[in-house]
Amino acid sequence: MKDSDNNNTTLSIIMKNPSPTNGPRKRTESREVQEIRVVIKDDDDVNVEYEDNDHVIYRVHDTPPVYMWPVYGMQQAFMCVSGALSVPFLISNYICANELPEVRAQLLSITFFMCGVATLLQTIIGIRLPIIQGASYAFLPPIVAMMQLDQWKCPAPEEVQEGGDAAWEVRIREIQGNLLVASVIQVVLGGTGMVGLLLRFIGPVTIAPTIALIGMGFTSAVTDFAEKHWGVAAFTAAMVLLFSLWLGKLRVPVPSYSKENGCHLTRFPVFIVVSVLLAVGLGWLLCLILTVSDALPTNSTEPAYRARTDISLNVVNTAPWFKFPYPFQFGMPTVSLAGFFGMFLATMSSILESMGDYYAAARVSGAPPPPQHAVNRGIAIEGLSSVISGMIGAGHATTSYSGNVAAIAVTRIASRRVFQVAGVILVLLGVLTKFGAVMTLIPDPVIGGLNAVLLGTLIAVGIATLHFVDMNSPRNVTVIGLTFMLGLAIPQWVNAKPGRINTGDEKADQVLMVLLGTPMFVGGLLGAILDNLAPGTGEERGFTKFQQKMTSHTGPLTEQQKADEQSDVALTYDLPLVSACLRRIRCCAYVPFLPSFKGFFAPKSEKDENEKPVAANGKAVGYENQTYEGDSL
Structure with missing residues (x-):
């Protein structure tokens, strides 16, 4: 070459x-x-x-020794816990429950429970890649925009818990209902295969501002928590940076066991895997020291009071040990047109993010790129998980976690069995409500410092997508610059003063307030329109490189390589137990989320592969000797 x-x-x-x-x-x-x-x-x-290139110890369809399942699973579960901490904290603030630690504890428990349920569904019948599902930040901007409408603004503190339904219950039900409807549409988009059609018009120029503006529009999520004690917030953020950047490559000797070497010491990058948890722990410890030494005020009206570690001890004492979340526990959800549109746009953003994570997980795991049926099924299952999340009142949808995907490159453990164990651990943490109650003791400035790093990283992830684009092109520079500018300016203008949008129709005003008050909608829509209308080549727009990244090879494959890839695809993405039967049913070739699906417009020769005679063992020709050896899930 x-x-x-x-x-x-x-x-x-x-x-x-x-x-x-x-x-x-x-x-x-x-x-x-x-x-x-x-x-x-x-x-x-x-x-x-x-x-x-064989860079993983356990591939997707491998099963590590049973005694190592909890060890590997805890690594991934802890990373999810650290990423999911801040979302329930933020939601509790927006639904007028920032002074109600028991509500925050309940939302935390529900979040952990849903992370586990969604992870199990995704790894068993969804995309079946090693992916952890967690709380999605994409749904926070529309929640903020919704809660800024006049009807949802928080009442005076003395009225929050007075007779009837609490103010936070009314608001969480509004979030639940709109999330439910939007998530049902996600199930439809994945189940019908329409996601692939939509992505023909969405490239890096659209994806970059959509993701980056989620973080850019959330500066208040940092300042509102960090202002309680800027010193503690800065210390927490500094610890995250220390562990992840400076100590990230340091491998610490830890006890290990293998059949070849028996009990021995192995070096493991502890700091990079649990950098967030370590930083939160040290920030929490600093606040404990300041609390015990009476360095923090005891007057609840002073901002630094929120840095104390003893203000929610009563919640820990009164919380039950176990509580199983159930549907509609906060009452029957409500739906509004404005809320639905906001949640639907967040759903589209979450779909884009998850599809990128699917291909990234496949690459880092040494697996073949996910076929169309697996992507469709993954999106549909993610929507189903979000429906369940809306039913039990989490207040947010679930999406794939990029941090856990990146952790595979560090741990070199890509077995889906490990991620299923992590899902079980997260479910247990969600049911163990004492754990959620203890998490509410984390002081606000610690969460503020954590948000600064996590949301900053989210911005960087979005901007990094632009490396596919030709940034020397005046076309792209103009489109991207205008997209970011208006994506920040218009929501700021809309949210600065109520009533600035007045069409004469109250419902239309509410819809426009939510849409135009959400940075990722303004930036994403403007980017999509300009990118598709302005003249530009596929290479200039980034489509060429972006599509190349989605494949594991850049040239033609030999017959042997095609056979190997077909085998890997089947082992990685086929549904457990039923795939062989599905290939015997001709109509299944037209169902977008089944392994036999080849595409609606696939050539007849490709669809004929699903109509070949069935071998004596009941499997389609080409899969006669495929063996899962106990890996039925």
Whole structure:
């Protein structure tokens, strides 16, 4: 391959184990893929580069030893807990429950429970990749916009708990109802395969501002918590940076066991895996020291009072040990047109984020790119999980967590069994309401410091999408710059003063207030319109590189490579127990979320693959020797 930039010639030689001649490779057989790159430079120097692509210890369909399940599962569960902490804290503020720690504890427990349920559904019948589902930040902007409408503004503090339904219950029911309806549409989009059609018009120029503006529009989520004690907030943020950036590559000796080496010490990057939890723990400890030493005020009217660790002890004492969340526990949900539109836009943003995570999880796990049916099913299951989340009153939808995907590169554990164990752990934490009550003792400034890093990272993730785009193009610079500017300016103008939008119709005013008051909607819509209308090539717009990233190969495949990839796809993405039966039913080839689906407009030759005779063992031809060896889920 000739490099046009430096006139170097690169020869890549790929060496791999041959697959068994009697059928697809079994899941217990390792795949060793090695690549040697020979770079011939202009000055006749030759540089040989060696790369081992088999970078995971346990692949997606592998099963680690049972005694290691809790260890590996706790790593992923703790990362999810750290990411999910701030969302219930923020929601409790917006529904007028910031002074009600028992409500915050209940929302925390429900959040952990839903993270576990959604993770189990996704890894068993959804995308079936090693992905943790957690609380989505994308749904916070429309919640903020909804709660700024006159009818949802918080009443005076003395009226919050007076007779009838509490103010927070009325507001959480409004969030529940709109989330339910929007999530049902997500199920439909995934189940019908319409997601792929929508993505033909959505590229990096649209995705980048949509994701980045979620964080940019949430500066108040940092200042409202951090202002209680800026010193503690800064200390917490500094600890996150210390552990993740400076100490991230430091591997600490920890006890381990393997059949080959028995009990031994192994080096593990503890700081990068639990950097957020360590930072929260140290920030919490600092507040405890300040509380015990009477360095913090005891007057509840002073801001620094919220940095104390003893203001919610009564919640821990009175909280039950166990409580199982159930549907409509806060009453029957309500729906409004304005709230629905806001939640629907958040749903679309969450879909874009999750689809990127699916492909990222596949790449980091050494798995083939997810086929269309797996992506459709993943989106549909994510919508189903959000429906359940809305029913039991979490106040937010669930989405894939990029942090847990990145952790696979560190731990090199990509087994879906580990992530299922993490899901079980999260469910248990949600049912154990004492745990949620203890989490409410975390002082506000600690959450503020944590939000500064997490939301800042979210902004960076969105901006990083622009590396697919040609940023030397005046077209792209103009579109992206205008998108970010108006995505921040219009919501600020709308939210600065109530009543600025007056169409003469109250419902229309509310819808426009919610939509135009949500930065990610303004930026995402403007980016999509300009990107599709302004002249530009696919390479200039970033579509070419973005689509290349979604595949594991850049050139034509040999017949052997196609057979290997087909085997890997089946082992990774097929539904457990029923896939062989589904391939025997012709109509299943037209169901977008089933493994036999080849696309509505696939050539007839491709669909005929699903109509071939069935082998004697009941499996479709080409899958006769496929074995899961106990990995039924």
